[in-house]
Amino acid sequence: MLSERIRSLRNNRGISQVELAEALHVTKQSVSNWENNNIQPSIEVLVKIARYFSVRADYLLGFDDRDYIEITGLSEKELDHIRLIIEDIRKKKETESPDF
DSSP states (O other), rough: HHHHHHHHHHHTTTTHHHHHHHHHHHHHHHHHHTTTTOOOOOOOHHHHHHHTTTTTTTHHHHSSSOOOOOOTTTHHHHHHHHHHHHHHHHHHHHSOOOOO
């Protein structure tokens, strides 16, 4: 699960293994090994990965499938705007999904 989550988050962000390695101060080979499930990152590095992608370690490890967005430091006005966007997206999905 961890290997898949790291690869997916990296690909979704559109960065290479080299770019992720540089951001985390590890080698490209380390990132490759994590993604190929050859080795696991240390707890310290797992925390760095979670912070880098703004996800919880539980999500990376597969204990929690919910997605979170880090909103610390945003103003109430900015948070209200994000809430409206999320609400609009959910409404759009509801109208596009067939009822069974």
